[in-house]
């Protein structure tokens with residue numbers, strides 16, 4: 791069995807403040823549209839931490855510090871690649887909020903999150919961001935069907 795494989799690494803960050811607000815992005819790309827948190831692809835030879843700081847800056851105008859890794863989501867793409875999303879959170883940030891072409895970013899009350907049109911499976915990702923016990927949202931294949939589980 792090969793010990794290497796094709797993989798796509800991405801990140802996402804939940805930024806929260808002391809008043810119970812979280813920063814969401816209304817993602818416009820049709821491949822996975824809806825309300826989510828900012829994030830994107832890790833570049834070649836970039837550290838995972840640097841990549842989430844860079845993506846958050848590009849998509850929100852905010853400079854975050856001390857992002858804490860709180861979990862992972864992963865699934866296999868139709869091309870057979872392992873798609874990995876590293877999930878971070880932080881409440882340390884500076885700068886002026888600025889949306890990008892990826893989608894409008896805005897603060898909402900955390901308890902109102904589920905009133906919005908969320909990206910597909912984002913609700914399950916929120917569980918990982920918040921859970922003390924689960925740290926992975928993993929998709930597995932059973933025949934033609936894909937199922938998720940929390941680990």
Ligand SMILES: Nc1nc2c([nH]c(=O)n2[C@H]2C[C@H](O)[C@@H](COP(=O)(O)OP(=O)(O)OP(=O)(O)O)O2)c(=O)[nH]1
Pocket residue numbers: 800801802821822828829830831832845863875892
């Ligand atoms: N396309 C897609 N993105 C997903 C899924 N699940 C999931 O968490 N994401 C997240 C991971 C990343 O935070 C973000 C995808 O990154 P992106 O395509 O916006 O990448 P990017 O900002 O680097 O933009 P680009 O330069 O590649 O256009 O969406 C999914 O099923 N499909």
